[in-house]
Amino acid sequence: MQQKKRIPLKLKEFLIEKGLFFCSLLSVFTTFGIVLVLSFETFEFFKEVPILKFLTDTQWTPLFVNKHFGILPLLCGTFLTSLIAIGVAAPIGLVSAVYLSEYASLKTRNIVKPLMEILAAVPTVVYGYFALLFVTPLLKKIIPNLSGFNSLSSGIVMGIMIIPLVSSLSEDAMRAVPMGLREGAYAVGSNRLQVALRIVLPAASSGITAAFILAVSRAIGETMIVAIAAGQQPRFTLNPFVPIETITAYIVQVSLGDTPYGTLEYRTIFACGMALFILTFILNIFSFKLKKRFQEVYE
Amino acid sequence: MNRRVINRRLDRCFKTLGAISTIFGLLVLLILIVDVLIDGIPRLKWDFFMSFPSRKPEAAGILSAWVGTLWVMAVTALIALPLGIGAGIYLEEYAKKNRLTNFIEINIANLAGVPSVIYGLLGLGLFVRFFKLERSIIAGGFTLALLTLPVIILSTREALRAIPFSIREASYALGATKWQTVRYQILPCALGNILTGIILALSRAIGETAPLITIGALTYIAFLPRSLLDPFTVLPIQIFNWISRPQKGFFANAAAGIIVLLFLTLVMNTIAIVLRQRYQKKVRW
Numbered sequence: 251m252q253q254k255k256r257i258p259l260k261l262k263e264f265l266i267e268k269g270l271f272f273c274s275l276l277s278v279f280t281t282f283g284i285v286l287v288l289s290f291e292t293f294e295f296f297k298e299v300p301i302l303k304f305l306t307d308t309q310w311t312p313l314f315v316n317k318h319f320g321i322l323p324l325l326c327g328t329f330l331t332s333l334i335a336i337g338v339a340a341p342i343g344l345v346s347a348v349y350l351s352e353y354a355s356l357k358t359r360n361i362v363k364p365l366m367e368i369l370a371a372v373p374t375v376v377y378g379y380f381a382l383l384f385v386t387p388l389l390k391k392i393i394p395n396l397s398g399f400n401s402l403s404s405g406i407v408m409g410i411m412i413i414p415l416v417s418s419l420s421e422d423a424m425r426a427v428p429m430g431l432r433e434g435a436y437a438v439g440s441n442r443l444q445v446a447l448r449i450v451l452p453a454a455s456s457g458i459t460a461a462f463i464l465a466v467s468r469a470i471g472e473t474m475i476v477a478i479a480a481g482q483q484p485r486f487t488l489n490p491f492v493p494i495e496t497i498t499a500y501i502v503q504v505s506l507g508d509t510p511y512g513t514l515e516y517r518t519i520f521a522c523g524m525a526l527f528i529l530t531f532i533l534n535i536f537s538f539k540l541k542k543r544f545q546e547v548y549e
Numbered sequence: 550m551n552r553r554v555i556n557r558r559l560d561r562c563f564k565t566l567g568a569i570s571t572i573f574g575l576l577v578l579l580i581l582i583v584d585v586l587i588d589g590i591p592r593l594k595w596d597f598f599m600s601f602p603s604r605k606p607e608a609a610g611i612l613s614a615w616v617g618t619l620w621v622m623a624v625t626a627l628i629a630l631p632l633g634i635g636a637g638i639y640l641e642e643y644a645k646k647n648r649l650t651n652f653i654e655i656n657i658a659n660l661a662g663v664p665s666v667i668y669g670l671l672g673l674g675l676f677v678r679f680f681k682l683e684r685s686i687i688a689g690g691f692t693l694a695l696l697t698l699p700v701i702i703l704s705t706r707e708a709l710r711a712i713p714f715s716i717r718e719a720s721y722a723l724g725a726t727k728w729q730t731v732r733y734q735i736l737p738c739a740l741g742n743i744l745t746g747i748i749l750a751l752s753r754a755i756g757e758t759a760p761l762i763t764i765g766a767l768t769y770i771a772f773l774p775r776s777l778l779d780p781f782t783v784l785p786i787q788i789f790n791w792i793s794r795p796q797k798g799f800f801a802n803a804a805a806g807i808i809v810l811l812f813l814t815l816v817m818n819t820i821a822i823v824l825r826q827r828y829q830k831k832v833r834w
Binding site: 259262263266270271273275276277278283284290291341342343348349365371373374376377379413417441442443444446464468472473477478498501505519520526527530531534535538 | 556557559560563564566567568570571572573574575577578580581584585588631632633635636638639640643644652653655656657658659660662663664665666667668669670671673674675678695698699702726727728749752753755756757758759762763764765768785788789792793800803804807810811814815818819822826
């Protein structure tokens, strides 16, 4: 009796394969979903706001009576915080990558690397708390005219958050450099530091650049730290001591309010999301291509 | 001093600098944890876990927040796990090397780099508005599932790739079909590593704040959800809400909430790391 109820083996195999195929197609649907949702609302937005104004106006006040829709202040805030973040993460991450790849023993690496992963796993809202209530008061002692909300402390904390990313990706790139190159340099009398700085770093440069670009992309998309500690005042400035607003923080700000569905204010967050998506997409692709290049050279 | 001595000193200096840079982040993490513990420990009492949010900081708690986190994570895991592992199996075991596969792969790599707040906008446009699920647990769970999918797919693939080809060949030689090979040989072998990836992905999802705020999860919920279609809040959103209040009293609540959240993520990460290391030691092909 049971034999009859069984699905034929071939059919079962076929169905399973198709089912698994559908699972992997879902990721394509997700991308289409993102692009569709963003473009639809952005298109509606640009019906009311000319695209040129959006890109050149230096004021962003969609929630005020006197409305201006210039994304430049938000872009400026985003770049400022990302710049500070990468300014912190790049040197520290790179030096630590050289250390882990060229100096540290296997034992040290096996202990340190998982610990660094934990640093990257801390929820960003926690980092936001830290930036607002620990780093800002600390910085205020050194810089008295620092505002309670500022891009400096959020940028620094964001930088600390992306150190593991920079460090582990750069280390991967350095370890992909063939041993022969190092041995050649040692044979002509170089020491460890010379090998690291003059042989390994240049040889791994495209992989390291890829790591930096990915880190910038991560910083641009980071939301909670800036939403908590950088303030919510769109400002066209590069002064790191005053409150600013990033693209991501604006999206959070609007989402927290009661902006009715279908209004122009509601659509601004999708236009901002589109700008953010394009920006990070370009950086990610660029980083991906660079990484592929260094893999092709040495594998 | 000759150049050799200088060079040797420089080398030593750099080694110290490298060690400092490497532990710098960890030191900051330590300071962060101590800071949060000092601020939050006094609030960590039984009442804190069993009270709803309130206008008075001393009376406020995280009951609706942790219950909401449980619900949303359950939905996320139920959807993301089968789909993510399924997609990983397909791409690693079944997919032929053709254009479509290549496109799917690049696509997944890209999705892993999309900022989480964009997934929030997707959830808002798709689940909340288009499918009219409103600001419900299910909309939040779906959104986080899409967010964690690429991570789960990538780690599943990595786990499967580590299984040597001879295992598959041996299974085929005994007359097993493709699915039987995957089901009875490959998956059990890769389980440890797949599990590690899953735990890491879910521990990220627990701390996600921005996408859930974007889909409109509420910050003040004074009741427990009864169904998947009820509005909700989660632990990180509750913490965010307390941080953004002007009254100082709420900061202690935020710190206490952070202790709970950090404890959860750190425990999950430690389990994942221990699991991975034990698994890697035990199995040598």
